[in-house]
Structure formats: structure tokens, C-alpha cells
Amino acid sequence: MAYLLAAYAVTAVVLVGYALRLGRARAALLRGTPRRS
Amino acid sequence: MVSALVTLSVVLAAGWIVWLSRDIELRAGSARGVGAAALAALALWLGMVVFYAPIEQVQGIVQKIFYVHIPAIIPTYLGFLLTAVGGVGFLRTRRESWDQLAQSGAEVGVIFCSLMLIVGPIWAKPVWGHWWVWDLRLTSTLILWFIYVAYLLLRGLAFGSDAAKTFTSVYGIVGTAAIPFVYFAVDLAQGSTMHPSNPAREGLPAEMGRTAGAGLVAFVLVFAWLVARRMEVAALEARSLEARTQGGL
Numbered sequence A: 001m002a003y004l005l006a007a008y009a010v011t012a013v014v015l016v017g018y019a020l021r022l023g024r025a026r027a028a029l030l031r032g033t034p035r036r037s
Numbered sequence B: 001m002v003s004a005l006v007t008l009s010v011v012l013a014a015g016w017i018v019w020l021s022r023d024i025e026l027r028a029g030s031a032r033g034v035g036a037a038a039l040a041a042l043a044l045w046l047g048m049v050v051f052y053a054p055i056e057q058v059q060g061i062v063q064k065i066f067y068v069h070i071p072a073i074i075p076t077y078l079g080f081l082l083t084a085v086g087g088v089g090f091l092r093t094r095r096e097s098w099d100q101l102a103q104s105g106a107e108v109g110v111i112f113c114s115l116m117l118i119v120g121p122i123w124a125k126p127v128w129g130h131w132w133v134w135d136l137r138l139t140s141t142l143i144l145w146f147i148y149v150a151y152l153l154l155r156g157l158a159f160g161s162d163a164a165k166t167f168t169s170v171y172g173i174v175g176t177a178a179i180p181f182v183y184f185a186v187d188l189a190q191g192s193t194m195h196p197s198n199p200a201r202e203g204l205p206a207e208m209g210r211t212a213g214a215g216l217v218a219f220v221l222v223f224a225w226l227v228a229r230r231m232e233v234a235a236l237e238a239r240s241l242e243a244r245t246q247g248g249l
Helices: A004-034 B002-022 B022-052 B061-095 B096-128 B136-157 B163-173 B178-183 B185-189 B206-245
Strands: none
Touching: A004 B061, A004 B096, A004 B136, B002 B022, B002 B061, B002 B096, B002 B206, B022 B096, B022 B206, B061 B096, B061 B136, B061 B163, B061 B178, B061 B206, B096 B136, B096 B163, B096 B178, B136 B163, B136 B178, B136 B185, B178 B185
């Protein structure tokens, strides 16, 4: 059971972590980048 | 039925990503719908893993790692194929958007390939008694991972230069040659591998097949959403750099 939980937890951490990283980068760039004319 | 749904999701996701890459900043709004669909598909998949998929008799409950290991395969291959598509597009047109597609496909592909390489050993330890064995499937997957990590490192080291983009485009196209080798590694090993053969060919009990199929569709949707977000970030980075070089900021 520990292996099973570890596998699913790692998946959640990797995917959510990467999505959050992209979200933060996008938000920072949107703040500092002029809109396309 | 299940494999038809998976194939349809892969074709639609790949088509949508390429369509999106033509003008990511204008079309990024459509990613919200895909994100919502991905969340719904993930919820369905998790529900099926917990309540619907049977507990396998030999391996016990640990066999349910299968439902997270297998779905990472298609996004891995799809990411690297999109890198080649983007590479061909960039070499032909020199358009930045193709290069952003190539970069995003590689980065998200590496994320899913890493997942496969982490989750696989977590499953292997209780079942095989080893975290890792140097058989053809595992080793070739690790080599595939190194190929695309090297691609990302090369891009990072030669930030923005046109020569680097040309070189990495060619590298990304050549790199896909490793994919069929990984896919057919179990056949090429001719029985001298611990890794089971491809489940699509083996055939699975209906409940297991449907749960794996739900996982594959969910992961393809998550992959598509992540690539969309990554392409948007790449486009914003390029515009931010352009504004800075022109003294606009």
C-alpha cells in the first residue's frame, strides 16, 4: 500500500508542481509584458 | 472502443496544440476548457482506479500503480513528436511559434518521461524485488529521457540564438528515432527483459482496460493543457525580451 500511495503522490506532486511553476511564470510575465498591439 | 477513444483524444489534442501554436496569445483562452476537461477526466480516472478496477490476484493492490505508469507513456511520446513537428516547421518557415511548440513539447514530454521513470521503479521494487534493472526497455527509456534533457540543456545554454534554434530543431527531429526503439524494446530483447510487453497487445480484463484508457485520456488532456500553458509562457518570454531590447521597459 505504501508503494501505491508513493506512486500516486509523486505523480500529483510532479504535475501540480509543474503546473504551479508555469502559472507563476505566466502571471509574472503578464504583469511585466506590454500587451500585444 | 477504449483504444478508439484514446486514439481520438491523442489526435484531437495534437491537432489542438498545433492549431494553438499558430497564435498562442490570441487562442490561449481555449486552454481553460481543456483544463476543465482534464480535471473532470482525472476525477473520473481516480474514481475508476479506487472503486472500479479490480485488485489483481498475483500482485495485489500494488498493481494499481499500472494505472499511473501506463498513462504517462503517450504524453511522453507525443511531447517528443511535437518537438519534431515544431522543428520541421521552424526549419521550413523560421517562425518563432514553431520553435516554441518544439520547446514546449520537449519540456512537458520530459516531465511525463520523468514520471514514468520514477513511478516504474516504485512499482518494480515490490514486484521484481529491485528498483531498477538494466534491461532494454528501462535503459532505452532512460536514454530517451537523456536525449530530451540534453535538448533542453542545449536550448538553455544557447538562449535565443538563431543558430541554436536551428541546431536544436535538427536534434529534436533526429531524437524521435529513439521512440520506436523504446516502444519495441521488449520485442527486440526477445525474452531477456523483465519488463512486460505492451499492454495494448497483451490484452487486459475489461475493467483494467477501461481504467487504463480513462487514465490515458486524462493524461493526454493534462499534457495538452500543460503544453498550451508552456507555449503561452514561451511567447510571453519572447515578447518581454523583445520589449526590453527595444527599450520598451
